[in-house]
Amino acid sequence: xxxxxxxxxxxxxxxxxxxxxxxxxxxxxxxxxxxxxxxxxxxxxxxxxxxxxxxxxxxxxxxxxxxxxxxxxxxxxxxxxxxxxxxxxxxxxxxxxxxxxxxxxxxxxxxxxxxxxxxxxxxxxxxxxxxxxxxxxxxxxxxxxxxxxxxxxxxxxxxxxxxxxxxxxxxxxxxxxxxxxxxxxxxxxxxxxxxxxxxxxxxxxxxxxxxxxxxxxxxxxxxxxxxxxxxxxxxxxxxxxxxxxxxxxxxxxxxxxxxxxxxxxxxxxxxxxxxxxxxxxxxxxxxxxxxxxxxxxxxxxxxxxxxxxxxxxxxxxxxxxxxxxxxxxxxxxxxxxxxxxxxxxxxxxxxxxxxxxxxxxxxxxxxxxxxxxxxxxxxxxxxxxxxxxxxxxxxxxxxxxxxxxxxxxxxxxxxxxxxxxxxxxxxxxxxxxxxxxxxxxxxxxxxxxxxxxxxxxxxxxxxxxxxxxxxxxxxxxxxxxxxxxxxxxxxxxxxxxxx
Amino acid sequence: xxxxxxxxxxxxxxxxxxxxxxxxxxxxxxxxxxxxxxxxxxxxxxxxxxxxxxxxxxxxxxxxxxxxxxxxxxxxxxxxxxxxxxxxxxxxxxxxxxxxxxxxxxxxxxxxxxxxxxxxxxxxxxxxxxxxxxxxxxxxxxxxxxxxxxxxxxxxxxxxxxxxxxxxxxx
Numbered sequence: 001x002x003x004x005x006x007x008x009x010x011x012x013x014x015x016x017x018x019x020x021x022x023x024x025x026x027x028x029x030x031x032x033x034x035x036x037x038x039x040x041x042x043x044x045x046x047x048x049x050x051x052x053x054x055x056x057x058x059x060x061x062x063x064x065x066x067x068x069x070x071x072x073x074x075x076x077x078x079x080x081x082x083x084x085x086x087x088x089x090x091x092x093x094x095x096x097x098x099x100x101x102x103x104x105x106x107x108x109x110x111x112x113x114x115x116x117x118x119x120x121x122x123x124x125x126x127x128x129x130x131x132x133x134x135x136x137x138x139x140x141x142x143x144x145x146x147x148x149x150x151x152x153x154x155x156x157x158x159x160x161x162x163x164x165x166x167x168x169x170x171x172x173x174x175x176x177x178x179x180x181x182x183x184x185x186x187x188x189x190x191x192x193x194x195x196x197x198x199x200x201x202x203x204x205x206x207x208x209x210x211x212x213x214x215x216x217x218x219x220x221x222x223x224x225x226x227x228x229x230x231x232x233x234x235x236x237x238x239x240x241x242x243x244x245x246x247x248x249x250x251x252x253x254x255x256x257x258x259x260x261x262x263x264x265x266x267x268x269x270x271x272x273x274x275x276x277x278x279x280x281x282x283x284x285x286x287x288x289x290x291x292x293x294x295x296x297x298x299x300x301x302x303x304x305x306x307x308x309x310x311x312x313x314x315x316x317x318x319x320x321x322x323x324x325x326x327x328x329x330x331x332x333x334x335x336x337x338x339x340x341x342x343x344x345x346x347x348x349x350x351x352x353x354x355x356x357x358x359x360x361x362x363x364x365x366x367x368x369x370x371x372x373x374x375x376x377x378x379x380x381x382x383x384x385x386x387x388x389x390x391x392x393x394x395x396x397x398x399x400x401x402x403x404x405x406x407x408x409x410x411x412x413x414x415x416x417x418x419x420x421x422x423x424x425x426x427x428x429x430x431x432x433x434x435x436x437x438x439x440x441x442x443x444x445x446x447x448x449x450x451x452x453x454x455x456x457x458x459x460x461x462x463x464x465x466x467x468x469x470x471x472x473x474x475x476x477x478x479x480x481x482x483x484x485x486x487x488x489x490x491x492x493x494x495x496x497x498x499x
Numbered sequence: 500x501x502x503x504x505x506x507x508x509x510x511x512x513x514x515x516x517x518x519x520x521x522x523x524x525x526x527x528x529x530x531x532x533x534x535x536x537x538x539x540x541x542x543x544x545x546x547x548x549x550x551x552x553x554x555x556x557x558x559x560x561x562x563x564x565x566x567x568x569x570x571x572x573x574x575x576x577x578x579x580x581x582x583x584x585x586x587x588x589x590x591x592x593x594x595x596x597x598x599x600x601x602x603x604x605x606x607x608x609x610x611x612x613x614x615x616x617x618x619x620x621x622x623x624x625x626x627x628x629x630x631x632x633x634x635x636x637x638x639x640x641x642x643x644x645x646x647x648x649x650x651x652x653x654x655x656x657x658x659x660x661x662x663x664x665x666x667x668x669x670x
Contacts, residue, residue, distance in 0.1 A: 051645050216591055223583035223618050389620045390629055396587065396614040397607060397633055400594040405647045413595035417588050424584060 003129060006356050010129075013357030014364050019059055026063035027365045030070020031372050034087050035078050035380045038222045038388055039395050041071045041087075043215040045331045046207045047402035049338065057339035058354050062361040064335055068328050069121065069311040069362065072271050073369045076113040076304050077380055080106055081234045089271040089307040092279040096292060096299030101234035103295050108241040112297055113304040114373045116253040120260060120305035121366035124312035127261045129359050131313075132348065135320040138469075139345035142321075144453035145463045149473035151446045154323050156477040157267035158435045160484050169435050172426075176436035179204055180443025187451060199411040206334050206441055207406055210327060212416040213433045215399040217423020219392050233384055239374060241297075249301035252282055256302035260309030265316050267438075270326035274310030275303035312362055319355060320345055323442075327434050330441040515574035523569025530561035586617035603649035607637045 013019060033044045045064050052060035075087030080097035093113065100109040142150070155173050162169040182193040183203030194200040241249075259281060260274035282302040283292045292299050315332070317323045322344035324330040336343045341351065348355045373380070403416045426433050457463035465471045514520045533554060543549025590613040598606040611633055615626040642649045 050647065054646070216587060220583045220587045220617075223587070224580065226620075387620070389615075389618045389622075390625060392618070393611045393614045393626070393629060394633055396590060397594075397610050397637065400591060400598075400606075400610055401603075401637065401641055401647070404594070404598055405641075408648060410595045410599050413591060413598070417591040417595065420588055420591060421584075 006352070007129060007360060009352060010356030010358075010360030013058060013353050014062065014360035018056075019062055019357065019361060020364065022055070022059040022063040023066050023361045023365050024368055026066020027070035027073075027368045027372065029063075030067040030072075031074035031369065031380065032383065033067070034071035034074020034076075034090075035383055036074075036386075036391065037078060037084050037086050038218065038391065040214060040218075041068045042210050042327045042331065043218070043395070043399065044071075045328060045335070046211045046215065047398050049207060049331070049335055050402055050405040052335065053338070057336070057341055058357045060339060061332070061335060061354070061358055062365075064332060065315065065358060065362065066365045068271075069308055069365065070369055072304075072308045072311050073114060073117055073373050074380065075307075076117075076300070077110065077373065077377065078384060080109045080113065080300070081236070081381065082384060087271075089275045089311075090304075092275050092303045093300055095279075096294070096296050098234070099293060099295035100297065100300065104235070104237050105295070106234050107237040107239040108245050109297065109300050110236065110377060111239050111241050111374060112245060112249050112253075112301050114370055116249065116256065116301045116305035117308040118366050118370045119253055120257040120309035121312060121369070122363060123257050124261050124264070124309040125359060125363045125366070127309075127313055128316055128319075128362070129356075131265070132316055132320050132355070132359075135316065136345040136348045139321045142345075142469065143467070144449040144456065145467050145470045146473065148446060148449040148453055149464055149470040149477070150321065150323060151442050151449070153473045153477040153480075154267035154317075154325065154442060155435075155439060155446075156480050158325075158438045160480050161266065161273055162432045162435050164430055164432050166484060168431050172431055172433065172436040173439045176439025177443040177446070179209065179436070180440045181447070186444070186448055197411075199409060203444070204415065204440075205406060205412060206330060206437070208403060208412050208416045209419050209440060210331060210437060211399050211403050212419020212421075213423030213426065213437070214327070215395065216416065216420025217427060219396060220420065220424045221427045222388065223392065233381060236377065236381070239377075245297050249297045252278075252298035252301040253305045255281060256305030257309045259302075260306030261313045263306070264310035264313030265325075267317065267323065267325040270314040270328070271307040271311040272326075274306040278302040278306035308366075315358070318343055319347060319358075322445075324438060327437040330437055333441060513573055513580075516572040519568055519572030521572075523565050523567075523572055526561055526565030526568060530558045530565050533558035534562065582619070583617045586613055590614035590617070598649070601653040602651050603637050603642055604634065604651055605653060607634055 014023065029044065029048075030041070033039050033041065045067055048064070048067070052063065055063075071087050072089060075085060075090035076093050076097065078084055078086030079090040079093035080101050083094050083098035083101075085091040085094055097106075097109045097113070100106060159166060159169040159173060162172075178193075180203070182200055184191055184194075184201050191201060256274075256278040259278050260271075263274045263277055264270055266273075279299060279302060282296075282298045283289050286292065286296070286298065314325050314329055317325050318329045318332055322333070322342070324333045333343050336347075341347060341354065399416075400413055403413050404410065406412060423433060425431075426436075453463055454461070463470070464474060537551050537554040537558060540551030540554065541549035542551045542555065545552075590610045593613055594606050594610040597609055608630065611630050612626065615621045615629070637649075638651065641647050642651065
């Protein structure tokens with residue numbers, strides 16, 4: 001079977017000493033930042049990007065991917081033991097996880113979260129291996145018109161799936177597209193929005209924006225509130241779940257894995273959305289919904305499986321279509337480009353060792369994560385007691401060093417400072433920054449494909465609806481738009497994000 | 500990434516007197532426009548004033564008074580809440596301006612000290628210990644191990660280099 005030979009190739013790459021080492025480094029770092037509230041995968045990956053310059057591309061991408069799914073494991077530890085989400089995708093785990101911890105069953109919650117995540121990670125790896133080749137094959141038939149329609153769909157989905165006001169999300173998309181225009185126009189070389197500054201000629205770096213908003217902006221917002229971790233860490237208790245726990249949770253793990261794998265692929269999806277959706281699903285189908293919030297183990301098993309599955313399947317659109325669906329994936333696109341790899345369907349055919357090596361490394365990484373998060377849980381709990389006042393100056397300095405060393409440009413650090421202010425304002429004004437970041441990456445590609453498609457069709461805009469693939473994508477985008485405007489769905493969406 | 504989820508109650512308004520505040524903005528606007536329009540008029544000197552001298556001085560004074568009026572309209576006790584915002588951004592800004600001329604050691608010290616001052620919970624001894632660790636990381640890991648192109652020390656004028664303690668710096 002072709003899949004088996006491909007996976008064989010993947011494991012050959014992933015199991016070299018160097019790659020196992022970087023995979024391990026990635027998941028350790030991921031767990032670390034997952035456990036620590038106040039720093040997420042976006043800022044961490046942005047910070048470490050320059051450090052991967054010297055590595056071979058496969059090792060670099062294996063490590064960066066490990067940070068993202070590793071953070072999903074770590075996030076649950078903090079949620080269960082301290083009632084604080086270590087990662088935003090663990091917000092819902094707090095509800096029942098912490099309730100379990102107060103009943104002295106933190107160990108069981110942690111074990112179910114880790115085992116559920118491992119199962120979800122294994123399944124998501126297989127989903128990735130199975131779904132990617134046909135999608136990439138489809139994408140090879142894409143022309144500029146299809147790519148443009150695909151990006152329209154991606155942006156529409158980013159709006160629909162964003163938390164909070166739809167109107168604000170649309171505005172954030174437009175702002176992101178505009179920011180993406182800064183620099184030299186690809187076709188004519190005309191400078192746009194550069195204000196005569198030579199540093200802006202290549203555009204505003206994605207890392208600069210991400211670091212400003214997710215690094216500096218969040219530090220400021222965190223400092224305005226008192227350090228909440230003084231509330232105390234719940235004792236872990238026995239790590240072995242009871243037979244009843246296992247019986248209650250295995251179905252939730254299956255459902256969470258399925259839902260998470262599906263939602264991860266969607267534009268705008270990923271770990272965060274998957275965990276929210278899984279929690280509301282578990283609550284809806286439960287025989288007795290009133291148990292939720294009081295220590296129902298399904299409320300831990302479902303979302304924790306879903307966020308890990310979602311984190312891994314969100315690599316599918318990036319690796320097959322070159323389309324990032326969330327800010328972390330947008331950074332992965334940046335990382336690939338730094339290493340001279342153009343993301344898209346050709347990655348799988350031209351660099352099979354890279355693609356399959358990454359897929360296989362995810363399974364290896366998940367194995368590490370179970371070991372890191374169950375037997376070694378005590379170490380992470382100790383780290384939790386480090387107060388934020390000692391953490392944030394380090395984060396601040398490493399962010400500065402990271403932004404600077406990307407291009408050895410002090411101007412970039414200055415720009416990141418401005419985006420830090422902007423990010424802080426976004427937090428204060430409840431504007432979700434994820435759509436802006438996705439649009440920032442998609443903007444230039446979208447414009448290029450629009451112009452190319454229009455040139456090829458000699459200025460006939462019908463090209464987007466006369467080609468069946470392009471039409472299909474636009475219809476899906478339109479359907480999504482109509483759906484959210486409908487009052488019924490709109491209410492449901494608001495309810496879903498309420499929880 | 501925990502911040503977006505919790506709503507905060509501190510949306511209290513910083514403005515104490517809206518009339519003063521908006522009047523200040525108005526003066527700033529006119530001062531700014533006047534200075535912008537006059538930017539290309541030749542300044543001349545105090546002895547032989549050019550056409551740009553008087554307008555520029557007038558707009559500068561208007562801008563200054565506009566700021567005073569605006570501040571007058573603000574509740575400055577409330578402004579303490581801006582401490583994290585101002586100091587974190589200042590720490591990043593200091594890194595940006597100091598890294599190239601002064602090198603990684605000076606930039607690290609400035610960034611960490613100013614950054615640490617942003618939290619009211621920071622304690623001086625802890626900050627010094629943290630700074631020592633971060634300096635070791637910045638120099639040991641980032642500069643030597645990862646080979647990022649930072650210079651360690653500021654470039655001093657040659658005349659200073661022969662004087663103690665600068666003479667101790669290896670060149």
